[in-house]
Amino acid sequence: MGAPSLSELLREFGELKPYKRVNRYYINIDSSQLRSVIKKLKEAYNGEIYLSSITPVDYIKDGVIEVNYEIQILPINTLIVLKTKIPRDNAVIDSIVDILPGAKVLEQEAHDLMGISFNGNPYLRKPFLLPEELAEETPLRKDWKPKTR
Amino acid sequence: MSEGKYIVEIPVGPQHPALHEPISLRIKVDGEQVIDVNVVAGYNHRGVEWLAERRTFYQNIFLVSRVCGICNAVHGAAYVQAVEDLLGIEVPPRARYLRTLVMELERIHSHMLILAVLAEVLGFETLFMLMMRDRERIMYLKELVTGNRVHADYMFVGGVRRDLSTEKKDTILKHLAYIEERMKYYEKVWSEDPIILKRTQGIGIATKSQALAHSLVGPVARGSNVKNDVRFTDPYDAYDEIPFNIITRDEGDTWARMMVRIDEIYESINMIKYILEHLPTGPIIPWKNIKAAPRRFPKGEGIGRVEAPRGELLYHIVSDGGVKPYRVKIRTPSILNIHNGVFMLLNQYIADIPAIFTSFDPCISCAERVTVIDKEGKKKNIPWRKLADVSYVRKLFR
Numbered sequence: 001m002g003a004p005s006l007s008e009l010l011r012e013f014g015e016l017k018p019y020k021r022v023n024r025y026y027i028n029i030d031s032s033q034l035r036s037v038i039k040k041l042k043e044a045y046n047g048e049i050y051l052s053s054i055t056p057v058d059y060i061k062d063g064v065i066e067v068n069y070e071i072q073i074l075p076i077n078t079l080i081v082l083k084t085k086i087p088r089d090n091a092v093i094d095s096i097v098d099i100l101p102g103a104k105v106l107e108q109e110a111h112d113l114m115g116i117s118f119n120g121n122p123y124l125r126k127p128f129l130l131p132e133e134l135a136e137e138t139p140l141r142k143d144w145k146p147k148t149r
Numbered sequence: 150m151s152e153g154k155y156i157v158e159i160p161v162g163p164q165h166p167a168l169h170e171p172i173s174l175r176i177k178v179d180g181e182q183v184i185d186v187n188v189v190a191g192y193n194h195r196g197v198e199w200l201a202e203r204r205t206f207y208q209n210i211f212l213v214s215r216v217c218g219i220c221n222a223v224h225g226a227a228y229v230q231a232v233e234d235l236l237g238i239e240v241p242p243r244a245r246y247l248r249t250l251v252m253e254l255e256r257i258h259s260h261m262l263i264l265a266v267l268a269e270v271l272g273f274e275t276l277f278m279l280m281m282r283d284r285e286r287i288m289y290l291k292e293l294v295t296g297n298r299v300h301a302d303y304m305f306v307g308g309v310r311r312d313l314s315t316e317k318k319d320t321i322l323k324h325l326a327y328i329e330e331r332m333k334y335y336e337k338v339w340s341e342d343p344i345i346l347k348r349t350q351g352i353g354i355a356t357k358s359q360a361l362a363h364s365l366v367g368p369v370a371r372g373s374n375v376k377n378d379v380r381f382t383d384p385y386d387a388y389d390e391i392p393f394n395i396i397t398r399d400e401g402d403t404w405a406r407m408m409v410r411i412d413e414i415y416e417s418i419n420m421i422k423y424i425l426e427h428l429p430t431g432p433i434i435p436w437k438n439i440k441a442a443p444r445r446f447p448k449g450e451g452i453g454r455v456e457a458p459r460g461e462l463l464y465h466i467v468s469d470g471g472v473k474p475y476r477v478k479i480r481t482p483s484i485l486n487i488h489n490g491v492f493m494l495l496n497q498y499i500a501d502i503p504a505i506f507t508s509f510d511p512c513i514s515c516a517e518r519v520t521v522i523d524k525e526g527k528k529k530n531i532p533w534r535k536l537a538d539v540s541y542v543r544k545l546f547r
Contacts, residue, residue, distance in 0.1 A: 020234060023383060024452065050364045050377070052454075053480035055465040070452070070463060070480075074361075074375075077382040079452070102364025105488035106480070113198075129191040139199055 006078065009044055013037050016080075026068075026081040031093050034069070034084055038099050041071065041080075048074040051096075054106040056114040060142040063088045065116065069096075086116070095121035113140040156184065161502060163192050172487070172511070174494075174502070181498045186491040201477035206232055206446055207306070209474065213464075214302055216479065219259050222251045222295070223457040224479075225304035230385055231453030231464040232306050236443055240386070242429040244308035249387040250424045251294055251303050252455070253417040257328065258287040259458035260368075260410040263510045264335065267407060270503045271348050276338060283331045286324045293317055306442060308434035318425045329418050336411050339404075349404035353493040353505035356401055363489040366482045367460020368413065369509055371397045372406035379456040390427075391420050403508040410510075446470065457482055459510050487511045 006025070007016035013029045013036075029037055041049050055068040069082040086093050095118035097103045107118045112128035115138035127135040138144060156179050163171040171192035177185040197216050201209050213228045214221040226248055233240065240248075265280035288298050295301040296311060303309055339345060355365065360373040370377050378395045380388040396412040398405040436442060446468050453464040460482030467476040486509045493505055 019452065020237060021383075021452075047358060047361060050361050050366075052364070052461060053463045053465065053478065055476075055478040055480075057467050057476045057478075068465065070465065072377070072382065072461075074377060074382065079383060079454070081452075100364065101362050102485065102489050105484055106364075108488075109484070127191060129194050131191065131194065139196070 006073070006076070006080070009040065010037065019081075023077055024079045024081075026083055028083045031067075031084040031086050034082065035094050035096060035099065037082060038069075038071070038096050041073065042099060045073055045075050049100075050074070051100045051102045051106065052079070054103065054110050056110050056116055056140070058088070058114065058140065058142045060088070065091050065114065067093060067110070067116065091116045092119060093117075094119045097121045097123070112138075114138055115141060155179070159499070163189075170511075174491070174506070176494070176499070176502065178499060181500075183494050183497050183499065183502065186494050188488050188491055190488070198477055198479060201474060201479075203473065205472045206468075206474060207442075209477065210304060210306070211302060213477075213479065214300055216481070218299055219262065220255060220457045220459065220462075221299070222255045222301040222303055223455050223462055225302065226252060226386070227453040227455045227457075227462045227464045228466075228477075229304045229306050229453070230455065231451040231466040232446075233451070234453060235446065235449055235451030235466060235468055236306070238307050238435060238443075240308055241432050241435055242387075243312075243431045244433045245387040246424050246428050247294075247309045247313055247433065248304060249391065250313075250421055251291065251301055251309075252386075253420050253424075254287055254291050254294065255301075256417045256458045257414050258284050258291070259510075260414050261287065263507065264339070264407060264410060267349075267504065267507045268345075270507050271345060273342075273345070276335075279331075280335060283328060286328060290321055290324055293320060305434065305439070307436065308432070312433050313428070321425060322422065325418050325421060329415070332411065332414055332418075339407060339411060346404065348501070348504055349402065349407065349508070350400075351402050351404075352497055352501045353403045353508060354401045355490070355493050359492070360401070363492065364485045365460075365490055366485055367457070367510070368406050368409040369460065369486050369490060371395070372409045373401035374399050377461070379454050379461045383454055385453075385455060387424070391423050393420050403505055406508045444472075446472065446474075459483055460486065483509075483511055 010016055010027055013033055014027050016025050016027050018025050050072055052070040052072050057066045059066060064085045065088050067084050067086060071080050073080060093116060095107060097107060104123050107121050108123055108128045110116050111118060111124045112126055112130055118124060156177050159176045159178060160173055161176055162173040173189040175187040175189060176183055197212065201212055204212055210225055210228060214225045216224050261280055261284040265277045269277035291301060292298040294313060295303040355373045357374050360370045360375045366377065374397050376395055376397055381395050393416050396409050396416065398409055448470040449468055451466045455462050462482055463480040465478040466474050469475040490509050494502055497505060
């Protein structure tokens with residue numbers, strides 16, 4: 001077991017690339033394949049994976065939002081970051097809350113602050129963390145500005 | 150009301166009976182049993198991620214420490230780890246050991262705090278006061294090492310901001326010996342007192358597969374026998390050189406989570422003793438002078454992960470090559486444990502809610518970090534008199 005088997009496992013989705021630190025990898029995948037990648041990881045490691053974080057990054061110049069899924073694989077002590085890109089003006093991605101229920105709050109947070117819609121997450125609501133008056137707004141997008149005097 | 154059942158919604162909080170922080174649990178009960186929980190958060194949103202995009206990499210070290218008061222050193226450590234990952238800096242051995250020392254001191258006082266708070270929730274107010282009294286010694290040690298009692302501000306990119314003189318070692322060991330002795334007594338109370346056992350054992354259970362699927366972290370996961378500890382799974386600083394055990398328990402209930410914390414305090418004490426004995430000599434930053442720290446940051450990304458007292462803390466930094474980070478994502482352990490852990494409250498009794506919820510060691514200020522900005526952008530200073538005018542009590546007497 002280890003990194004080679006992991007790259008073998010995910011070969012059909014893309015190339016596994018290492019970070020500087022040991023046992024950390026990332027892979028660029030298509031947003032439509034996200035669910036099948038996570039299902040495959042969950043099956044391969046008997047469910048001993050957990051979703052550590054969802055990090056959306058707004059690349060306003062390219063017109064995309066990159067959604068990073070940091071997943072820790074416990075049996076091989078490895079962190080894998082799944083990178084997907086979705087268009088900025090139509091920020092919709094499939095929810096993984098039915099595969100990993102831990103995604104619930106992370107998707108809620110990303111929905112609230114970055115305005116990403118997760119297809120199939122029944123818990124999404126706005127505002128979730130923001131105050132009522134910012135219910136329509138998405139502060140972590142790069143074009144958001146606080147109203148000034 | 151549905152099909153003959155009388156279902157009542159009870160708001161627990163935002164003035165929570167267990168925590169001195171604002172969060173609201175909207176609990177639906179059928180008789181005494183909880184059938185649904187809805188967490189209402191957002192009372193404490195301060196916009197740290199947004200602010201971090203507008204400050205330089207070095208200013209952010211001090212900003213992220215303010216995310217949480219109790220675990221501020223680990224926030225700093227996770228952030229500088231991410232920046233070092235971005236820059237590719239090697240941290241000198243002495244600095245790595247000193248960072249570990251401060252983070253373990255923080256773990257001891259954080260675990261003692263939540264043990265004390267749960268004791269208070271269960272009605273053991275004397276135990277609460279005794280534990281808080283002893284915890285003060287750890288706060289003193291933290292001040293001795295870092296210069297500050299609460300906000301350590303100890304971490305710096307590449308190393309730490311203060312060295313430790315040899316004279317301080319004896320003081321640290323003296324106080325640790327006292328804490329170890331006291332912890333033996335507290336462990337006895339926690340594992341033998343019949344009221345504590347009745348109020349914590351067998352309630353709020355999470356199985357191993359539930360803990361994994363719901364992304365629970367820290368002592369909450371380890372109480373359900375999930376061997377998840379970043380110190381072991383992704384060693385940082387000096388953790389790959391210091392011997393320690395991962396504490397796990399099988400029970401998965403409220404009591405197990407507290408016992409994990411008690412055992413972790415002993416582990417931390419042993420680790421600090423090991424650190425003081427094996428502290429390497431040498432510089433505490435990789436440069437001659439702190440002014441030589443890099444001013445240019447490459448394009449790329451860095452991930453910092455540490456095991457905070459409450460669980461895995463993750464920082465994901467994206468840089469576009471400027472002096473400010475392009476994106477700083479902070480994923481604190483509490484947001485997972487609070488929002489995903491509420492399934493443990495289902496089918497429990499109302500009276501057990503504070504005990505179960507406190508055993509998550511919830512930290513609201515960690516979980517919520519986005520700022521509240523007035524829509525008109527006006528700064529508001531509300532005098533006390535005006536505040537009193539809108540208050541409920543004033544209306545009663547009008």
